[in-house]
Amino acid sequence: KQEVTQIPAALSVPEGENLVLNCSFTDSAIYNLQWFRQDPGKGLTSLLLIQSSQREQTSGRLNASLDKSSGRSTLYIAASQPGDSATYLCAVDRDDKIIFGKGTRLHILP
Amino acid sequence: GAVVSQHPSRVICKSGTSVKIECRSLDFQATTMFWYRQFPKQSLMLMATSNEGSKATYEQGVEKDKFLINHASLTLSTLTVTSAHPEDSSFYICSARDPRGADGYTFGSGTRLTVV
Numbered sequence: 489k490q491e492v493t494q495i496p497a498a499l500s501v502p503e504g505e506n507l508v509l510n511c512s513f514t515d516s517a518i519y520n521l522q523w524f525r526q527d528p529g530k531g532l533t534s535l536l537l538i539q540s541s542q543r544e545q546t547s548g549r550l551n552a553s554l555d556k557s558s559g560r561s562t563l564y565i566a567a568s569q570p571g572d573s574a575t576y577l578c579a580v581d582r583d584d585k586i587i588f589g590k591g592t593r594l595h596i597l598p
Numbered sequence: 599g600a601v602v603s604q605h606p607s608r609v610i611c612k613s614g615t616s617v618k619i620e621c622r623s624l625d626f627q628a629t630t631m632f633w634y635r636q637f638p639k640q641s642l643m644l645m646a647t648s649n650e651g652s653k654a655t656y657e658q659g660v661e662k663d664k665f666l667i668n669h670a671s672l673t674l675s676t677l678t679v680t681s682a683h684p685e686d687s688s689f690y691i692c693s694a695r696d697p698r699g700a701d702g703y704t705f706g707s708g709t710r711l712t713v714v
Contacts, residue, residue, distance in 0.1 A: 522702040531604070531691055532642075532705040539700065577641065579703070584630065586693075586703055590641040 490515045494578055494589035502597045503570060509563040509592045511578030516556050522586070523552050523563050524577040532577065536563070568596045600626050600696035604706025611682055611713055619677045619709045621692030627672035628694035632703075633665075636689040645690075648675040682713040 491514045501507050511521070520539045524532040536545045536552040538561070544553040551564040565572060575591045601624040611617050621631055629650045634642040646667050647655040654667035664686075666678040675694075679686050691708040695701075 520702060524705070529689070529708075529710065531707040532693075534599075534702055534704065537700070537702040581702065585632075585644065585647070587644075588641045593639075 490518075490580060490582060490587045492578060492580055492587050492589035494576075494592050496592055497590065498593040498595075500595040500597060501568060503568060505568050506564070506566050507568055507594075509565070509576050509578075509594070511561040511563070511589055513559045513561075513580045513587075515582070516559050517582060518556065519581045521552075521554055521561050522579045522581065523550075523561075524579065526575045526577060526591070528575075535576075565594075570596045570598050572596050599701050600694070600699065600704040602692065602694050602704045602706045604692055604709055606709060607707060608710045609712070611711070613683055613713055614681055616678055616680045617682055617711060619679075619690055619692075619711075621675045621677070621694070621706050623673045623694050623696075626694075626696040626698060628675075629672060629697070631669060631675040631692055631694045633667065633675075633677050634691045634693070636691060636708075642691060645677075650675075679711065682711070684713045687711055687713045 493512045495510045522537045523535040538554040549566040554561045573596045577591045578589045579586045603622045605620045631648040633645045645660045648667045648669040650669045656662045669675040693703045693705045
């Protein structure tokens with residue numbers, strides 16, 4: 489059974505710092521991995537999608553990596569801003585079903 | 599990119615009544631849509647997979663008679679919470695994947711259900 493774990497569960501950092509969010513999954517047979525952002529009381533916004541054959545994806549200040557063999561992904565946020573405060577969810581796609589981690593609640597201190 | 603619209607965003611209902619939530623794929627056809635439930639400060643829990651033209655597939659522990667799913671067209675899936683009780687109060691989110699592209703899953707904006 490696929491399990492997705494995100495570490496840390498919560499993180500507070502001063503504005504301007506670079507930070508890394510971690511995601512691990514137990515079954516490496518995935519189609520892709522997707523990072524989402526969720527603001528309180530809102531739906532999910534897709535940030536980055538990494539296909540199983542890819543190693544990383546970049547979008548602006550965000551960079552996500554994927555090491556399928558070790559079952560790990562990281563989301564790197566450069567030069568963090570207060571507007572980055574949100575919950576970040578990692579999800580793996582397999583068998584037309586996606587499994588979510590519990591998320592990392594990120595708070596950027598002004 | 600693909601857009602999924604969910605309605606209503608908030609609903610308050612009395613115990614014992616039923617509530618219908620709609621999920622639409624606006625610019626693509628989705629043979630499959632997914633319904634999730636999220637408790638405060640928890641991750642999303644997959645409730646069921648909605649299949650166009652056939653019965654939904656429910657996850658273990660989800661009452662199919664309580665949460666009725668209908669996927670009558672390629673762009674619309676509905677979730678009806680029947681005989682709602684306060685413990686059904688939660689945040690419900692739907693998602694779908696555009697089969698034409700490689701953008702992964704797109705989510706609706708969610709529905710906050712409060713049963714009083």
